[in-house]
Amino acid sequence: MKKVLQVGFVGNPNCGKTTLFNAYTGANLKVANWPGVTVEKKEGAFKYHDYKFKLVDLPGIYSLTSYTMEERLTREFIMNSDVDVIVNIVDASSLERNLYLTLQLIEMGKPVVVALNMMDIVEERGMEIDLHRLPEMLGVPVIPVSARKKTGLDILMHTVAHHKDKYIDPNLEHHHGKYTKEYSKHRHEHHEEYPVVYSDLLEDKIDEVSERIRENHGNIDNLRWYAIKHIEMDEMAQAKYPIDSNGIVHNSYEEEIINQKYDFIEEIIEEVLVNKAKKAAVTDKVDKVLTNSYLGLPIFLGIMAFVFFLTFQIGDFIKGGFEGGLDAFSNSVFNLLTVIGAGDFVTSLVVDGIVAGVGGILTFLPNIFILFLALAYLEDSGYMSRVAYVMDGIMGKLGLSGRAFIPMLLGFGCTVPAIMASRSLENMQDRRKTILVTPFMSCSARLPIYVLFSQMFFGKNAMLAAYSMYLIGIAVAIIVAYVMNKNSEKSTQNTLLIELPEYKAPNLRTILIYVWEKVKEYLTKAGTTIFAASVLIWFVLNFGPGGMVSDMSQSYGAMLGKTVSPLLAPAGLGMWQVVVALISGIAAKEIVVSSFSVLFGIANINSVEGMAGLTQVLADYGFGALNAYSLMVFCLLYIPCAATIGVIQREMRSAKWTVFTILFQLGVAWLVSTLVYQIGSLFLA
Structure with a gap:
């Protein structure tokens, strides 16, 4: 064995x-x-x-x-x-x-x-x-x-x-010259036993605390570690092995221990690192530009704009094959169901509900792939840490530390791990602020919405229209954080301590594993959440109080949409179909696209023909470019997906806070999209 x-x-x-x-x-x-x-x-x-x-x-x-x-x-x-x-x-x-x-x-x-x-x-x-x-x-x-x-x-x-049974090499040898004279006087000669030996004052206290722990709790493992933690006044160590330390520990010695550790580290560096100053680090030269107080933020925004350029240009080039495949698959399924004599009910459910809903989302896979590939490249190269560093000053003015921008950065990928990352903030007030604004960062699930409507209504400016959503998300988050800071008690801001790693050529294997995990997650969502939602939407739109209906305007979905639509009319979103799509998007933001596919019976909504058909149908309802932009803004800012809501509940352990977060983000989405539509209408009237 x-x-x-x-x-x-x-x-x-x-x-x-x-x-x-x-x-x-x-x-x-x-x-x-x-x-x-x-x-x-x-x-x-x-x-x-x-x-x-x-x-x-x-x-x-x-x-x-x-x-x-x-x-x-x-x-x-x-x-x-x-x-x-x-x-x-x-x-x-x-x-x-x-x-x-x-x-x-x-x-x-x-x-x-x-x-x-x-x-x-x-x-x-x-x-x-x-x-x-x-x-x-x-x-x-x-x-x-x-x-x-x-x-x-x-x-x-x-x-x-x-090495599984060995702790310290018996041939330990570290102090030389001035270090020997300074640290070798201790009566127990600990420098023959431990790599780090502290001053006589600290070593005496460590020995005395060790003895008291032994008297109270016997011969425990890791005795020296717990003794050190006791004189640092570490609460967890004191709770696990409580002792009476009166006469030994008068205050925390953590700062002295840290300083003496770094003294030893300095000795190690002098001993083992040869030609330290032989060549200037390329990283330092690059950081003078990328982390510059004035250039850092514009460079970040420029890099993200380039990422979106790649997402649109390369992604659109690849997705042509997906669209053709989906068309062929949809026709094959329809022909198969016709041959086997499937009824209109089953045929409509499969072709108009499942294939149109799930298939429409899959055609955006190339765009999603390119986005995650670019983000993984930036992360593995060491650049993303610089962005958090650059944002530290801005976040400080908002009453938050630079640490708060790290969850916001993660929000560009997925809001779920972004919310989880807020745990690194020590102050609960800062955590609440961060959790409240992080969903405004545009996650990858919203990308299909931007791609579809920007390409339908903004032509050559599609990339700029989509990219503006990310800028609006950041701007709204900053404004909300600023207002909250002005109307809340000032919290102690934590200094941002973040490692700025060396720039390096990203590791292909690491990037591919990361991208594959994200793509697999996207495909899993398409096969589960989006599949179930597409079926549910089809039933809601094809059944009404009198049973199955041929006119969707008589369905349960239409009844719900018509009830809510007056509330969204000021934002240019007064169509009941839009309301149904937005409600379905709470399950997962990609489902907004699936819903439009099912609502208007377009099997391959992301194809040239599909977009042209949807544009014409929407135009008949008076839905134009300004409505589309308002819709994109609303989708950016409104209620986060169900998975994010669940994480907010688990992180905050408060149903009231979770409900407040949902209502607050819904209110912000309505306000901003209404402003966009109403102000835009003044110029386009």
Whole structure:
């Protein structure tokens, strides 16, 4: 029987941890939330020689101080689970910044193996790392790897297997010269036992606290770790192993411990990093432009405009094949049902309901693919972190820290993980503000709406019309946050601490895995939520109080739409069909497009013929370009999808807040779209 080893992957954000994890597990992984919370974890497994490795990809963190939910969960997992070895992925190009977490992990008393990633960037800078001296100073194995090139992977797991029962190398050797004189006077000579040795004052307190913990709780594992946390006045450690620390701990010594850790890190860098200043970092030169106070934001907006240019131009070029395939499939299904003698009821349900609804959404897949590909490229290259940094000043003026813009950035992809990311904000007031404005960021599910109506009504300016939705979303979010800040108590703003990773050529495998996951999610939604909604919409539109109807205006859907439509008339959305489509979009925003397909009986709504037919039908109702733009704005801002509503409820644990969020966003959507339509009407009258 093969031995099973549980290995935890821990590292700073953007250190290459996920790329390395994917290199081992490939598609053989599962994603879930930690029990009771919405922090995501990934698990995977693979076999190597006589071992089966169970890998857990823990959230990216900078420390184990337990200030954020990610830090708390990572720390609890390491201390309380059956993890055998911690693999600490370290960005070799940012060694000084990454080693703080490394020293904390070593102090926890679990076996640690350091995976030194991104060595190619170090070499490009003309620097070298002494791979013999570094493990001597840390007391743990250090293995150079390349997550992108998949080199060093076997030797890393070989080391993990052989290091599972070892904690600190007995040949630990780190203090030299002035450091020996400064730190070697302690009576217990701890520098022969531990990589990090503090001043005599701190070491005396650690020893005394350790003794009191031992007296009260026996010989516990990780005694030194808990003693250090006690003198830092860490609430979780004090609650787990309470002691009377009177006479020892008068105040928190966390700042002194942090400073002395960085003193040791400085010593390590001096010892192991050769030719540090030999070559100036390209990243620093590029950042002078991309993170410039004046140029940073315009550059970001320009890059996003280029992303939309690619989304439209390349996506539209590809989707021609999808449209032809859908046409052929729709005709084949209709002919098959006719041949087998299916009745009008079944034929209409399948062709006009299912095929038209689901198929219409699938034709937008090329556009969705290009959008996610571009966003993944920007993320993996290291650029997206710069955007959050650039926005820190703006967010500060809104009463929020730059951290609040990170969920908003994620909202361009999907609002669900964006809302979940708000947990990184410590202040509940900031979390509420962020959750309230994040849905205004235009998620990818709205893209089919923009593509359809912008191409139908705005011709050569279609890309600009769609791109303007993203700008309006950002503008509305900023205005709402500003108004809320002016009318609420001032909260303590957290300084944005975010790693600006090295720019690098994005890893193709990582990008493809990311894009495939998003495409698979889109296809799954098409096969489940959109399928069910298309069937439901067909029934609502084909049945009325008297049974099945031939005229949709007599259906239940029309009755509901006509009741609500007067409320949307000021926004130019007074057609009952539009109301039905908007209501259906609460399940998933893509269903707005499916609904138009079913409502007007157009099987291939995204084809040239389909768009021309829909444009003509809508024109007969007096629905023109201004109405279409108002509709796009309303879809941008109104009630988020059902999945997002569920996440808001889980994150805030408040039904009242969830209802308020829904009503607030509905009100904002009505107000802004009404302003757009009414002001536009003045110029177009």
